Structures are given as structure tokens and as C-alpha cells.
Amino acid sequence: MAVKYELIKTCAQTGARLGRLHTPHGIIDTPTFMPVGTQASVKGMSPEELKSLGAQIILSNTYHLFLRPGNELVKEAGGLHRFMNWDRPILTDSGGFQVFSLSEMRKITEEGVEFRSHINGDKLRLTPESATQVQNDLGADIIMAFDECPPYPAEYAYVKQSTERTSRWAERCLKAHGRSHDQALFGIVQGGMHKDLRKQSALDLTSLDFPGYAMGGLSVGEPKPLMYEMLEETIPFLPSDKPRYLMGVGSPDALLDGSIRGVDMFDCVLPTRIARNGTLMTSQGRMVVRNAKYTNDFSPLDPECTCYACQNYSRAYIRHLIKADEMFGLRLTTIHNLHFLVQLMVQVREAIREDRLGTFRDEFFEKYGMARNE
Ligand SMILES: O=c1[nH]cnc2cc3nc(NCc4cccs4)[nH]c3cc12
Numbered sequence: 027m028a029v030k031y032e033l034i035k036t037c038a039q040t041g042a043r044l045g046r047l048h049t050p051h052g053i054i055d056t057p058t059f060m061p062v063g064t065q066a067s068v069k070g071m072s073p074e075e076l077k078s079l080g081a082q083i084i085l086s087n088t089y090h091l092f093l094r095p096g097n098e099l100v101k102e103a104g105g106l107h108r109f110m111n112w113d114r115p116i117l118t119d120s121g122g123f124q125v126f127s128l129s130e131m132r133k134i135t136e137e138g139v140e141f142r143s144h145i146n147g148d149k150l151r152l153t154p155e156s157a158t159q160v161q162n163d164l165g166a167d168i169i170m171a172f173d174e175c176p177p178y179p180a181e182y183a184y185v186k187q188s189t190e191r192t193s194r195w196a197e198r199c200l201k202a203h204g205r206s207h208d209q210a211l212f213g214i215v216q217g218g219m220h221k222d223l224r225k226q227s228a229l230d231l232t233s234l235d236f237p238g239y240a241m242g243g244l245s246v247g248e249p250k251p252l253m254y255e256m257l258e259e260t261i262p263f264l265p266s267d268k269p270r271y272l273m274g275v276g277s278p279d280a281l282l283d284g285s286i287r288g289v290d291m292f293d294c295v296l297p298t299r300i301a302r303n304g305t306l307m308t309s310q311g312r313m314v315v316r317n318a319k320y321t322n323d324f325s326p327l328d329p330e331c332t333c334y335a336c337q338n339y340s341r342a343y344i345r346h347l348i349k350a351d352e353m354f355g356l357r358l359t360t361i362h363n364l365h366f367l368v369q370l371m372v373q374v375r376e377a378i379r380e381d382r383l384g385t386f387r388d389e390f391f392e393k394y395g396m397a398r399n400e
């Protein structure tokens with residue numbers, strides 16, 4: 027069956043929504059956080075560990091898998107689910123953003139993007155049609171329209187021209203994808219930090235009737251208040267019976283403040299990336315476990331946490347592993363950070379159900395050490 031969003035309720039205290047996203051590989055309770063497995067692996071995590079910490083859906087990147095091992099090989103393997111032994115939902119990003127954040131020698135035209143592989147320097151191209159075909163081959167449940175994420179900051183004229191091209195590309199993706207798919211193609215709203223361009227982009231894309239909408243062009247270095255302002259400018263123009271996905275956002279405060287504004291899906295490399303340098307997200311705020319003050323600290327990373335790392339190991343042990351460059355150390359910090367965010371979203375959904383997400387946010391910020399007005 028295709029991808030279908032079911033709006034369960036809206037929080038009486040905020041604009042947050044409780045929903046269920048039905049996909050061919052299972053149902054996702056929203057708002058949800060998606061762990062990132064860029065190259066068909068959430069670094070250091072097995073599918074069983076991801077399930078045990080509560081991951082409902084994971085993200086992979088078209089750009090990386092197109093370059094290596096190639097979409098044809100993944101297709102030959104039976105698709106991404108079989109290839110990586112993950113039988114729950116998968117979402118793939120369309121590749122445009124990664125071309126601009128990773129590759130050299132990029133050239134962008136109406137046709138698409140030409141670039142050099144950051145792996146071996148090969149000259150490659152991605153177009154709305156080919157990026158859609160690659161994602162069809164990979165077989166994710168949710169795929170993204172091929173877009174350009176304008177740099178930040180950027181001239182109004184450039185953002186206008188880029189956003190209008192992204193809307194034309196979105197239509198080409200829809201045509202290439204067809205409608206006879208179980209895979210859902212989501213549109214990506216652009217518009218930079220300009221309210222009029224955000225509105226125009228949302229109107230262009232909703233006129234094409236996608237099963238879900240992402241907000242792109244954000245979390246690119248802009249101040250958070252500006253990101254929230256762009257959310258507030260965009261969301262009113264998106265249909266309430268479709269999911270809204272804020273791309274690249276994953277700090278605890280942003281998950282809360284995004285959910286409150288009506289965002290249903292989030293992804294970010296942050297929890298896995300900072301885990302690899304020994305930084306933990308805990309209920310008392312961030313903690314750098316490699317810090318000397320934890321040398322003789324035999325308490326768990328986070329006393330309130332029920333994850334495998336906190337239930338079985340001490341700060342002193344994990345600090346030792348990180349300092350000794352032991353792989354197991356990075357696995358434990360990754361398990362904890364992913365569990366922390368996935369479980370934060372469980373609490374967010376609970377708070378929406380009980381119409382108290384605003385109160386929950388303030389209490390969380392108090393404990394987490396965020397200034398209320400951040
Ligand atoms: O407009 C977008 N289109 C398609 N994918 C994206 C991914 C994105 N990820 C971030 N921020 C998180 C980051 C990850 C690495 C560098 S920034 N912002 C993003 C924007 C886009």
C-alpha cells in the first residue's frame with residue numbers, strides 16, 4: 027500500500043500534531059526523529075540495536091549510494107531494505123544537498139547538476155529524472171524531490187531563481203516517478219530566508235499535490251529564531267492532512283520547538299556525529315565524557331536513562347574506551363545519543379496526547395540548561 031498520513035489530534039496547548047504515517051514497511055508514530063544512515067549504515071549500529079532503542083525509520087543518502095556502491099548494485103541486491111537487513115521504513119534524501127555540501131566542481135543548469143565525485147573525482151550528473159530513478163532503484167519507502175538548497179546567506183535574486191527552478195524540478199520528479207508506486211515522493215519547499223519566496227515555493231509545490239512536504243534550505247547556519255520564523259511562514263501554506271518534514275534538524279531544543287510549530291518528521295547527523303567525539307546528550311544537558319573529571323566517575327552517563335550503555339557501563343569505562351580509541355566506546359555513545367533523541371520524541375508524543383507539550387518544553391529546557399528564550 028502507498029504512504030498515507032493519519033492526523034490523530036492537535037495539541038490544545040501548541041500547534042503540535044500527533045499522527046501515524048502508514049508505509050509499506052510499517053507505521054511511524056509522529057512527531058518522529060529519523061537516525062541518519064548515510065551510506066546504508068547508521069555508523070556502528072546493527073538493525074537490532076536500532077530497533078531496541080526505538081528507531082521507527084532511518085534515512086540514507088542518494089548521493090553517497092549513487093557514487094558507491096551504485097544504485098544498480100543495490101537494486102540487484104533486492105533494494106536497500108534487503109541490502110542492509112532493515113525491514114522498517116527508509117527515507118532517502120535526493121542528492122542535491124549532498125552534491126553542494128560534498129563534491130567539487132559543481133555546475134548547476136536547468137537540466138540538473140554536474141559535479142565531480144568526492145571519492146574518485148569522476149565527472150557525474152544528477153537530474154530530477156535520474157535522481158528519482160536512483161531512488162526508485164534503492165527502493166526507500168519515502169523519496170525526496172531533487173532540489174537545490176541555496177547557500178546561506180545568499181542574494182534574494184539568486185534564491186528567487188533557485189527556488190523557481192526547484193519548483194520546475196519538482197514537477198519533473200513527479201512525472202519521472204509516476205503514480206504507480208508504493209514509494210511516496212515528497213516535495214521540498216525552498217525560499218531561503220525570504221517570507222515571500224517561502225510562500226511562493228509552498229504554493230507551487232502544494233499545487234502539485236505531493237503525499238508529504240519537506241522544508242529544505244534550513245539548518246544551514248542561520249540563527250535558530252530565523253529558522254523558526256521561516257517555519258511559521260511556510261507551515262500555514264501546507265495541507266494539515268500531510269506530513270511536514272524539517273530536513274537536517276536534530277538538537278533536542280529544535281525537535282521540541284519544531285514539533286510545537288507543527289513539524290512531524292526530523293533527521294540529523296548530530297547525535298551520531300557528536301557521539302563519535304565523546305559528546306553526550308543527557309537530561310541534564312550536554313556532557314563531554316572524555317573530560318578528565320569523569321576519570322573516576324563510576325556512575326552511568328545519564329542516571330535517568332534506560333539505554334544499553336547507561337544500564338551496563340560507567341562514565342569512567344566509556345571515557346577510557348574513547349581515550350583508548352576503542353570502537354566499542356563510540357558504539358556506546360552512539361547508542362545513548364540515538365536512544366536519547368528517539369525517547370525524547372516518545373515523550374513529545376505523550377505530551378501532545380495530554381495537551382501539555384508547551385509545559386513539557388519549558389520543563390525540559392529548565393533541566394537541559396537552555397535559556398527559555400532560546
Ligand atoms: O534543502 C535541503 N534539501 C535536501 N536535503 C537537505 C538536507 C539538509 N541538512 C541540513 N542541515 C543539517 C546538515 C548536515 C550536514 C551539514 S548541515 N539542511 C538541509 C537542507 C536540505
Ligand SMILES: [Zn+2]
Nearest residue numbers: 331333336362
Ligand atoms: Zn543512555
